[in-house]
């Protein structure tokens with residue numbers, strides 16, 4: 346049974362100690378719909394939350410609202426963060442207009458069907474005045490397990506430094522309601538009539554450390570028309586109140602979450618913000634509903650002659666014989682040189698079979714080579730770096746041992762990454778150590794979802810969603826069942842790793858490659874970032890979201906001019922990569 350909040354506390358007890366007693370209770374994230382406004386109360390920041398009520402919008406007339414200090418919101422700080430970001434955005438001058446439909450998946454994407462962003466979440470605020478529902482029915486429902494309006498809110502606290510009620514009808518309306526109420530609430534009137542009401546349209550309850558609400562039409566319950574929140578006086582007052590306590594708490598919370606991610610730190614030399622708290626750090630794919638993937642035990646490994654201690658005692662060694670190299674890139678130079686007929690036949694077969702061409706007995710290229718630095722286990726071969734050919738690594742069922750040179754990405758990230766705030770493109774990533782060309786950095790992880798679900802998310806979230814979506818479409822064309830609609834998509838926006846923060850550059854220093862451990866699974870593979878240049882420590886890591894090839898400079902300028910002159914590109918998002926050969930358009 347929920348317990349009332351200090352239902353019998355006296356004013357003296359409630360003005361100070363009551364407030365601190367309340368802070369041991371928190372609001373559950375799942376109960377919050379959104380943060381509406383903030384204010385300074387007793388020298389502390391407080392945030393007005395709209396409670397989530399099934400089937401009722403946050404801005405509906407009877408939604409329940411209550412003010413809370415940051416301690417009480419520690420489980421739902423991401424709502425506070427969204428509110429603060431919304432304020433900053435609405436203040437920012439010359440904001441880039443983002444509009445237009447479309448799904449532009451990141452590298453290796455195919456053209457999924459376009460979808461409109463008409464339903465993108467609206468942050469538009471209602472600016473009308475408070476209005477009290479004068480027809481509040483007089484029901485006595487302040488039972489023993491719920492609080493009276495006084496107890497349920499912060500009515501017991503001292504007058505707010507910026508009193509939103511002073512310029513609104515709420516305080517007046519609330520006190521008008523009180524004479525109709527019970528003796529207990531009448532007594533409250535004399536103590537609190539100058540107070541700002543803190544819970545609207547309902548009552549707060551507490552249970553096992555959490556606050557809960559209960560709808561109420563009790564006449565002493567403060568009423569507010571949620572459709573008119575926040576009103577102009579609230580907005581004006583909030584504009585003068587800092588959000589320092591919230592920002593400190595958000596940064597601490599982000600720090601806490603990031604501690605779970607090895608070799609990763611973050612810094613912000615630009616402002617006081619932290620990356621979104623509405624984010625779950627994961628280290629491997631999370632498979633969504635309707636996604637089926639063979640178990641690792643079912644992966645086909647390599648057979649004889651591969652074994653743990655062959656060749657230089659490091660595993661797979663024989664480019665002609667190792668079956669793990671079945672679909673690896675053929676060493677065309679060597680066949681062309683030694684057997685022109687076989688080479689011709691191979692070219693023809695490849696045209697028909699793509700990456701799955703039968704290359705049995707032909708010399709292959711190992712994806713990795715020993716690096717010149719003792720610190721780096723191995724680097725990606727130039728052929729793979731330049732060609733984007735899929736990389737097949739050995740798996741659990743291969744005969745070779747763990748130090749086989751065909752095991753790099755599967756061992757995970759080795760390099761330390763820093764998430765940092767850029768001046769103009771949100772958060773970015775750099776590496777604390779120097780990277781060498783061909784060095785593996787990390788994979789892109791996220792939720793693996795169906796194409797249908799991905800389209801739904803783009804419609805729901807708007808166009809910016811696209812930059813977090815990767816279509817796993819590398820092998821489209823290699824199987825009759827695999828097409829733009831059936832391939833899966835990785836969504837890294839709310840679940841992911843540090844690479845989700847890597848920004849785009851038209852002259853990038855990294856690139857994403859396909860890495861597979863199960864050569865027969867064309868639908869799920871790793872998206873691995875490798876350095877394509879030597880990258881000094883502290884340099885921002887970037888990749889080309891369109892994964893375009895480098896073109897001659899003359900052609901580049903011509904194409905750019907045409908693209909910028911094209912009216913279809915008028916509303917496209919401008920690229921701010923700052924590269925000399927910037928294409929000017931992000932998507």
Ligand SMILES: C[S@@+](CC[C@H](N)C(=O)[O-])C[C@H]1O[C@@H](n2cnc3c(N)ncnc32)[C@H](O)[C@@H]1O
Nearest residue numbers: 770771772812845846847848849919920921922
């Ligand atoms: C995958 S996220 C990268 C991380 C992002 N900066 C953040 O703070 O979450 C892609 C988003 O970053 C921004 N971005 C990345 N590269 C950019 C560029 N070259 N110019 C402008 N915005 C860029 C865009 O807002 C884009 O939607």
